[in-house]
Amino acid sequence: MATVTLRGIRKSFKETDVLRGVDLQVGDGEFVSLVGPSGCGKSTLLRIIAGLEGQSAGSVEIAGAAVDGLRAADRNLSMVFQSYALYPHLTVAENIAVPLRMRRLSTAQRLPLVGRFMPGTTARLREIEDRVQDAAGTLEIDRLLDRKPGQLSGGQRQRVALGRALVRSPAAFLLDEPLSNLDAKLRVHTRTEIAELHRRLDATFIYVTHDQVEAMTMSDRIAVMMGGEILQCDTPARIYEDPVDLRVAEFIGSPKINVLPAESDSAGRVSVMGRALPLQLEPGRRALSLGLRPEALTLTRRDPIFSGRVAHSENLGHEIYVQVTLDGGGHRVVLRADPALRAGLGLGAEAGLRFDPARAMLFDAEGRRLRGVVATAPAVREAWA
């Protein structure tokens, strides 16, 4: 187990910059997710850490030692691939044993037939077999050991791929969208299992995914990547509640955060869609974006900030997502409502909305988070509450 440190990693393919200076510090035993939309460079970054791809600039350190220029095989990392990448001609047991066979046995000992008679081979082989049994036991695939990958279901192949990764003790595990080929139910199940596996092994995990739910539920920290950069790297809670960039706020959270146009006047008072808010920024006139999570909006009959009509509602059983088209401007917002309120939320029903200004997030025109937001006069604040 070890730390992984990235310093100023850049990668360009011909004219295109895929990564533009990525710094990341992954602690010993930490579970870090790289999350972002497809094409953001997260997989390339993982491949650079693995040594499967060379970086154009910057350095990778594993356990404090630079590994640049070291072959993938010599970096002591394990990787789980999206397609599982099991050897189709080998049984499950042989698949899991490959990393050990390649490392513990000499070239002569690996020879077919003759290898068995080399000194020390039998002991090594027995040791490898024990490790394979252990790994299979951990993942509950002991009964599949004699099968070929072609005879396994997607979930079983997934486990074999995990088994092949954890059969030896690498410095870190790299996982490249390992759940994206599983069906929804199995994905939720395996998510829990991988998180538990991480706790049990106490190993360093770097996990690439485009699914923010996976990142939120499993990680110690999430690095949100976009356009070849890490926009924010923090705990799931802080990424969700305190995003530093509008793109992060929009990417994380389902349903998506509501974004409404807002502006500040020369005194720094913030107003949204013509309504003054008890929010104060540095003085200066500028265009802003106001971000509101669906749960920050509440329905109200008395003195709403926005009013509109219900355009669509989705009943998930334990809660309802209500889409409301706002009067004046036609913006549509989503809010999370209690199913008990369903009766009053028919299509076209009038809905008044309000929110706690403290839960509103302000972003400037470039999408950067603006802070130093303070409530103005207490009296105004009270009137809102």
Add this chain to the structure above:
Amino acid sequence: MTRFSPSLIIRHLILLIGAVVVLAPFLVMLSYSLKSPAEIERGTGGLFGAQEMMVDPKCALRSAPRRADVEAARDRFPGRDDGAILATLTEEANAACELRPVVFNYRSAFQDAPLMRYLLNGVIVTASIFLLQMVIALPAAYALSKLKFWGREAVFGLVLFCLLIPVHAIALPLYLGLARIGLTNTYAALVVPWIVSAFGIFLMRQFFMTVPDDLVDAARMDGMSEFAIVWRVMLPTAIPALMAFAIFSVVAHWNDYFWPRIVVTGDRSLFTPPLGLREFQAGADGNLYGPMMATATVIVVPLIAAFMLAQRRFIEGITLSGMK
């Protein structure tokens, strides 16, 4: 139940005609290999020949009675003149040389020419060619499909270009080269010119393109060297494609008459099966079609048998549907 619609019947008729055109020569070969020379010449005897007893002309010539034989036999036929004794002795000798045409043809095939030796040579040559072609083509195809290096596309273009070079165009330079280093009339002369197969490299490269990159990356993470990846990962996944290549390679070189005819000039112990056919070429006593066709049958049977046995895998390989 399927009805026989006119279009279906026409389609089958066309296919049937095609099959007849392809199979007729084989049928003639098989039929001739069963018939006596007289039947072949007169075109009688149907498909299998009448299989009436015939006299082996060589045997008859060998055991024809000489002067001494007549002298020695005089006691057995008292009171007869020499002419009658000679006639009787000739008849006896001929009777001893009688045999069925099919036996005559196939026995001549194996006796007059060392056909077993030729078949063995065929196996040695085709097997060595195929193995060496694999040793060259697999790493080359791997590099051309999975490794990134400067000029890769240009190299692949050259491989494609090599596909266009006809064998006969370079036969003379090849022969001169081999003759200069003294390799004519050796197994090497039969094998070496074919071990770099542009077709093999091309076919395997196309197949390797369909192997997911993740598999190669997984092997690298597992600690395999690039050569280990070729032999331990790519080779086993490429078995169907290799099978397809094996058919093309083995059939082409087993049946090749042109190249062995050029580089094996004197040494009959190096003859490959097709060269064996020359043994029955027109001599003073005319063509011996029966034994010749028997030889031809013996030559093609191993290929047909191999194809029958592995038919499914071969077709799988040609359609390259083995991987998923």
